[in-house]
Amino acid sequence: MQLPLTPIQRSRLRKHKIRLHDIAETAADELAVILGTTPHKARTLIALAEFQSIPSIGIRFAEDLVFLGYFRLEDLRHEDGAALTHAYEKKKGYWIDPCVEDQFRLVVHVARTRDRSMNWWDFTATRKQYRAKHGYPADRPTRAWHEVRSHQ
Structure with missing residues (x-):
């Protein structure tokens, strides 16, 4: 830690x-x-x-959750991984590495179930299925995280 x-x-x-x-x-x-x-x-x-x-969650993602205004795991219980991803991307002004969405999905899962047996990569298939069906919001930022100097 x-x-x-x-x-x-x-x-x-x-x-x-x-x-x-x-x-x-x-x-x-x-x-x-x-x-x-x-x-x-x-x-x-x-x-x-x-x-x-939470297994596989490090300091950078923990800081991202605080950046979004979350200070307790319980506060994420009624959230949605895809919606958190969209809010994060809008606030940052660029789209993020897809694995970050997997991390959002993991923390929501843990907040709801208290099950700490999974890692963020266990949510990759779920994310891919969701995005294949629903895509991304129309107002998603067009720049990628790796194109932004402050992120590097």
């Missing part, structure tokens, strides 16, 4: 015997005090830890 922590913050976690994997279960106000940070930053760290607790 990767979290954007300073060396001092890591030291404070050790002093309080809090492992990185425990952060997802720590109260935001308590974490803010321990780390000497804002409640918003603590809430973000908790979200990043919770999202990375």
